[in-house]
Amino acid sequence: MGSGVVGTATGEGFLAAGHEVTFVDISASRIRELQSRGHDVRTELDLSGESDSFIFLTLPTPHAGYEYDLRAFSAGSTAVGKALKASPARHTVVVRSTVPPGTTEGLVKNLLEENSGMVAGEGFALASNPEFLRAVSAAEDFRNPWMTVIASRDPQTVERLRLLLSPFGGDMRTFSNPAEAEFVKCSHNIFNAAKISFWNEMWLVAREIGLDLDPIAATVAKSAEGSINPQYGIRGGAPYGGVCLPKDTCGFLGFADGVGVDMPLLRAVVQVNEHLEKVVSNEVEAAAEQAVPNTDRA
Numbered sequence: 001m002g003s004g005v006v007g008t009a010t011g012e013g014f015l016a017a018g019h020e021v022t023f024v025d026i027s028a029s030r031i032r033e034l035q036s037r038g039h040d041v042r043t044e045l046d047l048s049g050e051s052d053s054f055i056f057l058t059l060p061t062p063h064a065g066y067e068y069d070l071r072a073f074s075a076g077s078t079a080v081g082k083a084l085k086a087s088p089a090r091h092t093v094v095v096r097s098t099v100p101p102g103t104t105e106g107l108v109k110n111l112l113e114e115n116s117g118m119v120a121g122e123g124f125a126l127a128s129n130p131e132f133l134r135a136v137s138a139a140e141d142f143r144n145p146w147m148t149v150i151a152s153r154d155p156q157t158v159e160r161l162r163l164l165l166s167p168f169g170g171d172m173r174t175f176s177n178p179a180e181a182e183f184v185k186c187s188h189n190i191f192n193a194a195k196i197s198f199w200n201e202m203w204l205v206a207r208e209i210g211l212d213l214d215p216i217a218a219t220v221a222k223s224a225e226g227s228i229n230p231q232y233g234i235r236g237g238a239p240y241g242g243v244c245l246p247k248d249t250c251g252f253l254g255f256a257d258g259v260g261v262d263m264p265l266l267r268a269v270v271q272v273n274e275h276l277e278k279v280v281s282n283e284v285e286a287a288a289e290q291a292v293p294n295t296d297r298a
């Protein structure tokens with residue numbers, strides 16, 4: 001459902017693995033393109049007469065300012081709900097688009113239930129399975145994923161998706177709450193964006209003082225524990241401390257300022273850490289206060 005970059009890679013990947021696939025899209029040019037490649041393409045999802053199937057929602061979820069625009073995604077989900085109503089079989093709806101956490105069990109579940117007259121988990125199954133492929137190598141990435149994430153409240157649905165997707169290989173992580181899978185995908189993209197902005201900000205400073213960033217960044221990519229150790233720095237509620245990180249983040253901010261380069265990302269790094277220090281110390285104090293009456297009573 002939605003046969004653009006992700007929908008096409010998903011559908012063609014399943015076709016190559018021997019599955020039957022129907023592509024659905026509302027764009028005339030997408031439909032012509034997919035028909036020219038010999039695929040079964042429809043302008044509407046029709047499930048009447050279909051036996052149990054997986055329906056992958058690979059609809060667009062662009063942003064409008066600082067918000068996701070879920071209008072096309074909602075329209076596609078609504079159409080799936082109506083199609084479910086016309087089918088006696090129990091289908092599995094899988095959210096593969098990148099969506100804000102809570103969308104599968106909030107928006108999608110409601111739209112499917114309202115439009116099908118059925119209840120999720122009974123009349124149809126519902127799952128989240130975000131796509132990690134890169135647009136430049138979409139087909140190749142779908143067929144050789146390095147990470148597959150599946151989430152559903154229903155363990156049998158997780159298992160069915162595991163069987164469907166495990167032949168493609170790669171690491172597989174499963175969750176029982178779809179919001180966790182949705183959070184994984186959003187974090188994945190935001191982490192990549194933050195890393196890119198970090199090095200771009202460092203590049204501005206390096207350029208200002210006449211240094212070539214490339215060999216520097218390539219060295220740090222192999223030296224920084226945050227880069228070489230996947231476990232480093234990933235625990236929430238744990239601000240950095242010690243001597244070196246507070247010293248060099250604050251010191252470098254002043255250094256960059258001295259050569260005329262503003263570093264909003266580095267400043268935010270310091271501010272976030274200061275904020276977390278307060279949050280953690282408030283929570284420790286609150287826990288200690290709660291513990292006192294107990295001690296007194298004892």
Ligand SMILES: NC(=O)c1ccc[n+]([C@@H]2O[C@H](COP(=O)([O-])OP(=O)(O)OC[C@H]3O[C@@H](n4cnc5c(N)ncnc54)[C@H](O)[C@@H]3O)[C@@H](O)[C@H]2O)c1
Pocket residue numbers: 001002003004005006007024025026027030058059060061072073075076079096097098099131132133134135136
């Ligand atoms: N492009 C990527 O590299 C990439 C990678 C991972 C995840 N994603 C996510 O996957 C989702 C899809 O992205 P994409 O790049 O494939 O988008 P896309 O724009 O290439 O494709 C979306 C397709 O959905 C169709 N569509 C829109 N409304 C529809 C409706 N109501 N019914 C049926 N079809 C409809 C459009 O015509 C279009 O062909 C997004 O959530 C995106 O964030 C994208």
